Amino acid sequence: MIDAIDRKICALLQDNARASSTEVAQAVSLSVSAANERIRRLSSSGAIRGWHASLSPDLFGASFCAFVLIDMDFDGEAEAVAELSARQEVQELHHVSGPHSYLMKLRLADTKALQSFLTEVVKPLPAVSRTETIIALDTAKETPAIALRGSADA
Incomplete structure:
Protein backbone atom coordinates (compact mmCIF):
# COMPACT_ATOMS: atom_id res chain seq x y z
CA MET A 1 0.00 0.00 0.00
CA GLY A 46 7.04 -1.43 -9.49
CA ALA A 47 5.73 1.91 -8.21
CA ILE A 48 9.05 3.40 -9.38
CA ARG A 49 9.63 1.86 -12.80
CA GLY A 50 13.10 3.22 -13.48
CA TRP A 51 15.60 6.01 -13.27
CA HIS A 52 16.07 8.01 -16.45
CA ALA A 53 17.81 11.10 -17.77
CA SER A 54 15.48 13.49 -19.58
CA LEU A 55 17.28 14.48 -22.79
CA SER A 56 16.74 17.53 -24.98
CA PRO A 57 15.36 16.33 -28.34
CA ASP A 58 16.88 19.36 -30.09
CA LEU A 59 20.41 18.39 -29.09
CA PHE A 60 20.03 14.81 -30.33
CA GLY A 61 18.51 15.36 -33.77
CA ALA A 62 14.97 14.53 -32.68
CA SER A 63 13.32 17.95 -32.53
CA PHE A 64 10.53 16.97 -34.94
CA CYS A 65 7.47 15.60 -33.11
CA ALA A 66 4.61 13.82 -34.86
CA PHE A 67 1.58 11.85 -33.76
CA VAL A 68 0.35 9.06 -36.00
CA LEU A 69 -3.12 7.55 -35.78
CA ILE A 70 -2.94 3.98 -37.01
CA ASP A 71 -5.77 1.73 -38.14
CA MET A 72 -4.94 -1.97 -37.79
CA ASP A 73 -6.57 -5.24 -38.66
CA PHE A 74 -6.72 -7.79 -35.84
CA ASP A 75 -4.72 -10.29 -37.90
CA GLY A 76 -1.07 -9.35 -37.29
CA GLU A 77 -1.84 -6.63 -34.75
CA ALA A 78 0.28 -8.15 -31.97
CA GLU A 79 3.28 -8.45 -34.28
CA ALA A 80 2.86 -4.87 -35.52
CA VAL A 81 2.62 -3.55 -31.96
CA ALA A 82 5.76 -5.47 -30.97
CA GLU A 83 7.65 -4.16 -34.02
CA LEU A 84 6.65 -0.55 -33.41
CA SER A 85 7.27 -0.77 -29.66
CA ALA A 86 10.84 -1.91 -30.32
CA ARG A 87 11.68 1.19 -32.35
CA GLN A 88 13.55 4.01 -30.56
CA GLU A 89 11.80 6.67 -32.65
CA VAL A 90 8.51 5.62 -31.05
CA GLN A 91 8.18 7.40 -27.72
CA GLU A 92 4.62 6.29 -27.02
CA LEU A 93 2.21 3.77 -28.49
CA HIS A 94 -1.33 3.70 -27.12
CA HIS A 95 -4.23 1.40 -27.99
CA VAL A 96 -7.11 3.88 -28.22
CA SER A 97 -10.88 3.93 -28.50
CA GLY A 98 -12.69 5.55 -31.39
CA PRO A 99 -12.20 5.22 -35.13
CA HIS A 100 -8.46 4.44 -34.93
CA SER A 101 -6.64 1.51 -33.35
CA TYR A 102 -3.46 3.17 -32.04
CA LEU A 103 -1.94 6.57 -31.34
CA MET A 104 1.82 6.70 -31.77
CA LYS A 105 4.14 9.55 -30.75
CA LEU A 106 7.34 9.87 -32.73
CA ARG A 107 10.47 11.97 -32.25
CA LEU A 108 12.52 12.31 -35.45
CA ALA A 109 14.90 14.70 -37.21
CA ASP A 110 12.52 16.16 -39.81
CA THR A 111 9.72 15.50 -42.32
CA LYS A 112 12.04 13.43 -44.51
CA ALA A 113 12.77 11.12 -41.56
CA LEU A 114 9.03 10.93 -40.87
CA GLN A 115 8.29 9.96 -44.46
CA SER A 116 10.99 7.28 -44.37
CA PHE A 117 9.72 5.90 -41.07
CA LEU A 118 6.15 5.70 -42.35
CA THR A 119 7.05 4.14 -45.73
CA GLU A 120 9.77 1.78 -44.52
CA VAL A 121 8.57 0.78 -41.04
CA VAL A 122 4.87 1.44 -40.47
CA LYS A 123 3.06 0.93 -43.78
CA PRO A 124 4.77 -2.38 -44.70
CA LEU A 125 3.35 -4.00 -41.55
CA PRO A 126 0.60 -6.37 -42.75
CA ALA A 127 -1.86 -5.32 -40.03
CA VAL A 128 -1.63 -1.60 -40.84
CA SER A 129 -4.49 -0.54 -43.09
CA ARG A 130 -4.30 3.26 -42.77
CA THR A 131 -2.38 6.05 -41.05
CA GLU A 132 -3.12 9.69 -40.31
CA THR A 133 -0.28 11.95 -39.20
CA ILE A 134 -0.47 15.08 -37.06
CA ILE A 135 2.66 17.23 -36.89
CA ALA A 136 3.38 19.21 -33.72
CA LEU A 137 4.30 22.81 -34.60
CA ASP A 138 5.37 23.62 -31.05
CA THR A 139 5.36 21.86 -27.70
CA ALA A 140 3.88 23.83 -24.82
CA LYS A 141 4.30 20.98 -22.31
CA GLU A 142 5.85 17.55 -22.45
CA THR A 143 6.50 15.52 -19.33
CA PRO A 144 6.58 11.91 -18.20
CA ALA A 145 5.42 13.05 -14.73
CA ILE A 146 2.09 11.87 -13.37
CA ALA A 147 -0.17 13.74 -10.93
CA LEU A 148 0.23 12.26 -7.47
CA ARG A 149 -2.89 12.71 -5.37
CA GLY A 150 -2.20 12.96 -1.69
CA SER A 151 1.36 14.32 -1.98
CA ALA A 152 2.19 17.80 -0.79
CA ASP A 153 2.37 19.06 -4.39
CA ALA A 154 -0.95 17.62 -5.61
Whole structure:
Protein backbone atom coordinates (compact mmCIF):
# COMPACT_ATOMS: atom_id res chain seq x y z
CA MET A 1 0.00 0.00 0.00
CA ILE A 2 1.33 3.41 -0.96
CA ASP A 3 0.84 5.89 1.87
CA ALA A 4 1.22 9.69 2.06
CA ILE A 5 4.95 9.46 2.83
CA ASP A 6 5.53 7.17 -0.17
CA ARG A 7 3.62 9.64 -2.36
CA LYS A 8 5.74 12.50 -1.10
CA ILE A 9 8.92 10.51 -1.80
CA CYS A 10 7.67 9.69 -5.30
CA ALA A 11 6.76 13.33 -5.98
CA LEU A 12 10.21 14.44 -4.87
CA LEU A 13 12.00 11.79 -6.95
CA GLN A 14 9.78 12.42 -9.95
CA ASP A 15 10.83 16.06 -9.82
CA ASN A 16 14.51 15.29 -9.09
CA ALA A 17 15.63 11.67 -9.39
CA ARG A 18 19.12 12.75 -8.35
CA ALA A 19 17.98 13.87 -4.90
CA SER A 20 20.28 12.42 -2.27
CA SER A 21 19.05 10.03 0.38
CA THR A 22 19.61 12.76 2.95
CA GLU A 23 17.47 15.21 0.97
CA VAL A 24 14.67 12.66 0.61
CA ALA A 25 14.83 11.74 4.29
CA GLN A 26 14.72 15.38 5.40
CA ALA A 27 11.81 16.17 3.07
CA VAL A 28 9.66 13.41 4.56
CA SER A 29 10.95 13.60 8.16
CA LEU A 30 12.45 10.11 8.23
CA SER A 31 15.89 8.73 8.95
CA VAL A 32 18.09 8.13 5.91
CA SER A 33 17.86 4.35 6.38
CA ALA A 34 14.04 4.46 6.63
CA ALA A 35 13.82 6.64 3.50
CA ASN A 36 16.18 4.29 1.62
CA GLU A 37 14.09 1.29 2.64
CA ARG A 38 10.93 2.97 1.33
CA ILE A 39 12.66 3.81 -1.96
CA ARG A 40 13.85 0.19 -2.30
CA ARG A 41 10.31 -1.04 -1.59
CA LEU A 42 8.79 1.41 -4.10
CA SER A 43 11.29 0.24 -6.74
CA SER A 44 10.81 -3.48 -6.11
CA SER A 45 7.00 -3.15 -6.11
CA GLY A 46 7.04 -1.43 -9.49
CA ALA A 47 5.73 1.91 -8.21
CA ILE A 48 9.05 3.40 -9.38
CA ARG A 49 9.63 1.86 -12.80
CA GLY A 50 13.10 3.22 -13.48
CA TRP A 51 15.60 6.01 -13.27
CA HIS A 52 16.07 8.01 -16.45
CA ALA A 53 17.81 11.10 -17.77
CA SER A 54 15.48 13.49 -19.58
CA LEU A 55 17.28 14.48 -22.79
CA SER A 56 16.74 17.53 -24.98
CA PRO A 57 15.36 16.33 -28.34
CA ASP A 58 16.88 19.36 -30.09
CA LEU A 59 20.41 18.39 -29.09
CA PHE A 60 20.03 14.81 -30.33
CA GLY A 61 18.51 15.36 -33.77
CA ALA A 62 14.97 14.53 -32.68
CA SER A 63 13.32 17.95 -32.53
CA PHE A 64 10.53 16.97 -34.94
CA CYS A 65 7.47 15.60 -33.11
CA ALA A 66 4.61 13.82 -34.86
CA PHE A 67 1.58 11.85 -33.76
CA VAL A 68 0.35 9.06 -36.00
CA LEU A 69 -3.12 7.55 -35.78
CA ILE A 70 -2.94 3.98 -37.01
CA ASP A 71 -5.77 1.73 -38.14
CA MET A 72 -4.94 -1.97 -37.79
CA ASP A 73 -6.57 -5.24 -38.66
CA PHE A 74 -6.72 -7.79 -35.84
CA ASP A 75 -4.72 -10.29 -37.90
CA GLY A 76 -1.07 -9.35 -37.29
CA GLU A 77 -1.84 -6.63 -34.75
CA ALA A 78 0.28 -8.15 -31.97
CA GLU A 79 3.28 -8.45 -34.28
CA ALA A 80 2.86 -4.87 -35.52
CA VAL A 81 2.62 -3.55 -31.96
CA ALA A 82 5.76 -5.47 -30.97
CA GLU A 83 7.65 -4.16 -34.02
CA LEU A 84 6.65 -0.55 -33.41
CA SER A 85 7.27 -0.77 -29.66
CA ALA A 86 10.84 -1.91 -30.32
CA ARG A 87 11.68 1.19 -32.35
CA GLN A 88 13.55 4.01 -30.56
CA GLU A 89 11.80 6.67 -32.65
CA VAL A 90 8.51 5.62 -31.05
CA GLN A 91 8.18 7.40 -27.72
CA GLU A 92 4.62 6.29 -27.02
CA LEU A 93 2.21 3.77 -28.49
CA HIS A 94 -1.33 3.70 -27.12
CA HIS A 95 -4.23 1.40 -27.99
CA VAL A 96 -7.11 3.88 -28.22
CA SER A 97 -10.88 3.93 -28.50
CA GLY A 98 -12.69 5.55 -31.39
CA PRO A 99 -12.20 5.22 -35.13
CA HIS A 100 -8.46 4.44 -34.93
CA SER A 101 -6.64 1.51 -33.35
CA TYR A 102 -3.46 3.17 -32.04
CA LEU A 103 -1.94 6.57 -31.34
CA MET A 104 1.82 6.70 -31.77
CA LYS A 105 4.14 9.55 -30.75
CA LEU A 106 7.34 9.87 -32.73
CA ARG A 107 10.47 11.97 -32.25
CA LEU A 108 12.52 12.31 -35.45
CA ALA A 109 14.90 14.70 -37.21
CA ASP A 110 12.52 16.16 -39.81
CA THR A 111 9.72 15.50 -42.32
CA LYS A 112 12.04 13.43 -44.51
CA ALA A 113 12.77 11.12 -41.56
CA LEU A 114 9.03 10.93 -40.87
CA GLN A 115 8.29 9.96 -44.46
CA SER A 116 10.99 7.28 -44.37
CA PHE A 117 9.72 5.90 -41.07
CA LEU A 118 6.15 5.70 -42.35
CA THR A 119 7.05 4.14 -45.73
CA GLU A 120 9.77 1.78 -44.52
CA VAL A 121 8.57 0.78 -41.04
CA VAL A 122 4.87 1.44 -40.47
CA LYS A 123 3.06 0.93 -43.78
CA PRO A 124 4.77 -2.38 -44.70
CA LEU A 125 3.35 -4.00 -41.55
CA PRO A 126 0.60 -6.37 -42.75
CA ALA A 127 -1.86 -5.32 -40.03
CA VAL A 128 -1.63 -1.60 -40.84
CA SER A 129 -4.49 -0.54 -43.09
CA ARG A 130 -4.30 3.26 -42.77
CA THR A 131 -2.38 6.05 -41.05
CA GLU A 132 -3.12 9.69 -40.31
CA THR A 133 -0.28 11.95 -39.20
CA ILE A 134 -0.47 15.08 -37.06
CA ILE A 135 2.66 17.23 -36.89
CA ALA A 136 3.38 19.21 -33.72
CA LEU A 137 4.30 22.81 -34.60
CA ASP A 138 5.37 23.62 -31.05
CA THR A 139 5.36 21.86 -27.70
CA ALA A 140 3.88 23.83 -24.82
CA LYS A 141 4.30 20.98 -22.31
CA GLU A 142 5.85 17.55 -22.45
CA THR A 143 6.50 15.52 -19.33
CA PRO A 144 6.58 11.91 -18.20
CA ALA A 145 5.42 13.05 -14.73
CA ILE A 146 2.09 11.87 -13.37
CA ALA A 147 -0.17 13.74 -10.93
CA LEU A 148 0.23 12.26 -7.47
CA ARG A 149 -2.89 12.71 -5.37
CA GLY A 150 -2.20 12.96 -1.69
CA SER A 151 1.36 14.32 -1.98
CA ALA A 152 2.19 17.80 -0.79
CA ASP A 153 2.37 19.06 -4.39
CA ALA A 154 -0.95 17.62 -5.61
